Amino acid sequence: MTATAAQWLDRIHALPHSGRVKIMNVCGGHERSITMAGLRKALPAYIELVPGPGCPVCICPEEDVFEAIQLALNEDIILVAFGDMLRVPVNVKKTRARTLEQAKAQGADIRPIASPTEAVSIATANPDKPVVFFAAGFETTTAPVAAMMVEGVPDNLSVLLSARLTWPAVAMLLESGTPGFDALIAPGHVATVMGPEEWQFVVDKHNIPAAVAGFGTDSLLAAMYSTLRQLNEARYFLDNCYPQLVRPGGNKSAQAHLNKAMNVMDANWRGVGVIPSSGYLLDEAYSRHDARKLFPSYAEDARKRAGEMPPGCDCAQVVLGKIYPNECRLFGVACKPRNPIGPCMVSDEGACRIWWSGGMREPVAAKQRKAAVS
């Protein structure tokens, strides 16, 4: 794959086409590259690029964020979490802490981190205090957490795990009968860890073309070209357009760590509901470091339901690619990065946040009004 992005774009423009084609990506990094390069404007109009479930912060269940907030407020601990998680709001009265950031302002010891190794160093530096690592993420961030557990962590470090697998969400969409896309760009970094084969089911079971892509526009456009051509020729296969990093079988040692430290379980996705075999659970062997076993539960049963988005918030629809970010009634009106209502406006990997920072800010309703006038 030595062609440049411009060459792939030319090839896409030269392809014959007969109607609208929707290509879904399931990685916040992909959506960011697409938006920042302005690819939607550069591609032929018949191609629609729709962001799908690619943001782990966005689907982290509300009850898990709530539990992390309550743990940090009520227990004498240091809570560490990836920076993005600190601003994700939960649905509680305004008088209570709605985000980890607000809990921090109320005096809880909450520290943002960028990598699991920082959790270890904070625990080492504070041997007299329990440190709880609120670990939300997909396979790519969960593998280093698993490695950390297997290699051994300080006695005072425990994990509040909220980890998810990507492919089951895509499987759920495909099995729903209304997947809402005609081709799939599979996530390159997940495939680096888990192997591209995980995505073979998209082609084999559902007859949908798929291609693994990296974050560069060259790789993304190559993957788009591949799936468009597959559609044209009605010959579907799983293409690897990120061969520099994605190897057959993936990263065996990362998978070994995941297999040792974690078990797969059915898991709740915020606003979506329970998706079979889509979450990780710490293995019994690591109970000593499982925050859910070490601390009293702050879970409230009433919170454990599918409809966990604030009123009016369409994040769940955005996550599933059912609507575009600017089709949400709150987008850019009540919901902005500085006062986000839904999680998709919080995370750098959230589609709403990406569209907003990439200048795609016009609400679709306003657009339609304009079209009606002109």
Place this chain on the structure above:
Amino acid sequence: MQDTHISLAHGNGGRYMRELIDEIFARHLANPDLDVHADAVPIDINGGEVLFTTDGFTVQPLEFPGGNIGSLAVHGTTNDLAVAGAIPKYLSLNAFIEEGLEIALLERIIKSLAQTAAAIGVKVVAGDTKVLRRGEGGGLYLATTGVGIRSGHLPGMGNIKNGDAIIVSGPVGDHGIAVMLAREEFGLRGDIQSDAASVLNLTQAAMQHEGLRFMRDPTRGGLATVCSELHRATGMGVRLTQASLPVRDPVQSVCDMLGYDPMYLACEGRVVAVVKPSEAQHLLETWRSLEEGQDAAIIGHVDSNIQHVLLETEIGGERILEELEDDPLPRIC
């Protein structure tokens, strides 16, 4: 302004800082000589054009590749005078020093400040020092006020016309990334130098061009913020071409890794000029003939057909550059 408390975003050069300045400072301090949107303002003293400006410096770390808070305190203020078309003459200096700061470090910084001022030909003629209790400051804060004299004429933002060319004097984002790497927060290393430097040669050369409309140094908020300011002040859009934008490879690599956009990163030694289209090539050649302007480039133009700052991406797409909201790198100046 919706906020009830100051956050770091109120200091980032973007929208929240603008709102804070407009709604608190400008509202209370308004007088005919105060222009919160200008880099330096003329004060009418017996009909002469004396320009007056001030700036504060809180950069962390205090020393970084290519400069330190002392050299920055001179460059920041004298550059604001320079882009307003003036030759800097005098500075005042306020130093807020935190208890516990190593004196050898302070001396290094002040020595560098003095050398920087001497090189530009500006004198520090007034000053004040305060010491803050331990924990109340970041080691050292500096504030400088500058006075300069303008002999030529600079039309200003109000005279910008549709089609005017936009030129930048060199690669963008070096300062932001150099300071960020010097903090060693991301486990990244690199030898990127800050571009912190005087822009006086560039601005004085540009002042000789009749078609010159306006100049600004793209500091906090970077090039995108300067273009947003142009758009807001003129009511016309700005069209930029990514392919013509000078960005050094190592700066772009760090941006790609950490998700920053070089369009929004601070420079401390660059100038953006708006110039009549027929004069653009001439000014470009003038700048390129100077050491500070070797990599100057025409990066876009004013376009009254659009109502935003539009970036034509390398791949042929388009992206709207909005006013900066969340600061990627606080305390870079």
